[in-house]
Amino acid sequence: MNPVDVAQAAPAVHDLSLFSLFWQAHFTVKLVMVGLLGASIWSWAVIVDKTLLYSRTKRAMDRFEEVFWSGQSLEELYRSLQNRPATGLSAVFVAAMREWKRSFEGSSRTFQSLGQRIDKVLDVTIQREVERLDSKLMILASIGSAGPYIGLFGTVIGIMNSFTSIAASSNTSLAVVAPGIAEALFATAIGLFAAIPAVIAYNKLQSEVGKLQSRLEGFADEFSAIxxxxxxxxxxxAA
Structure with missing residues (x-):
């Protein structure tokens, strides 16, 4: 056998690096991969942002509780906080004190149902704070639930193209099938890469929101009793 025949009989060598798998993939599969990578970056941005937010919120709650239980008068604390952006426990405190002062600093002192009004103000403020803490977490839930299926869609498209290529070339050797299947499975891998951290982070951050909500509700109950x-x-x- 001459060298030309040997070269023709040798199987083609395929580059199976990650970049090559992406570059050689079908256009639809490329779109799926790019979309999943973008979703992964987005989810990590949300994870970092929420982790820092919850850390700041915890520190702010600790500082506020230290001042609140230090013996400082409620009026002095309210005056120091009323003109500042209030979040967390300070937002709950300012909202309740504002309703308190509206009832006692008017010409008609309507304090018969003041306790109920303060409780409603506390509930609304806590709900707003929880919504602020909980915002964007649904992004993680959506990526975590949809990511594997989007990756699977890319895999199905890739495998369909591989079988189409096999039918066109009438060659069923593994060397012909493997690159296309590898490209298709790469889409599923990227889908899992985006989904797994999103699911883990969503569960962890939801737990943090629950703890912060419990802390807000506990303080609201104590302050309402005071x-x-x-x-x-x-x-x-008055009687």
């Missing part, structure tokens, strides 16, 4: 006692004292004095 104000309720003061309301009872004022009603008794």
């Amino acid at each position: 104000l309720s006692r003061q309301i009872d004292e004022r009603i008794a004095h």
Whole structure:
């Protein structure tokens, strides 16, 4: 056999590096891969942003509780916070104190149902704070649930193209089939790469939101009890 025949009989060598798998993939599969990579970057941006936010919120809550239980008067604390952007426990405190002062600093002192109004204000403020903490987490849930299926869609398209190529070339050797299947499976791998961190982070961050919400509700109950006692004292004095 002459060298030309040997060269023709030798199987083609395929580059199976990750870049080559992407570059040689079908256009639709490329779109799927690019979309999943973009979703992965987006999810990591949300993860970092929320992790830093929850860390700042915890520190702010610790500082506020330290000041609140230090013995400083509620009026002084309210004056120091009312003109600042309030979040977390300080937002709950400012909202309740604002309703308190509206009731006692008017011409008509309507404090008969003040306790109920303060409780409603506390509930609304906590709901807003939880919504702020919980925002964008659905992005992680969506990526975590849809990522594998989007990757599987790319895999199906890639395998269909591989079988089409096999039918066109009438060659069923593994050397012909393997590159196309590898390109297709690469899409599934990227889908899992995007989905797994998103699912883990979503569960962890949701747990953090639950802890912060419990802390907000616990403080609201304690503060509501403090104000309720003061309301009872004022009603008794007025009587």
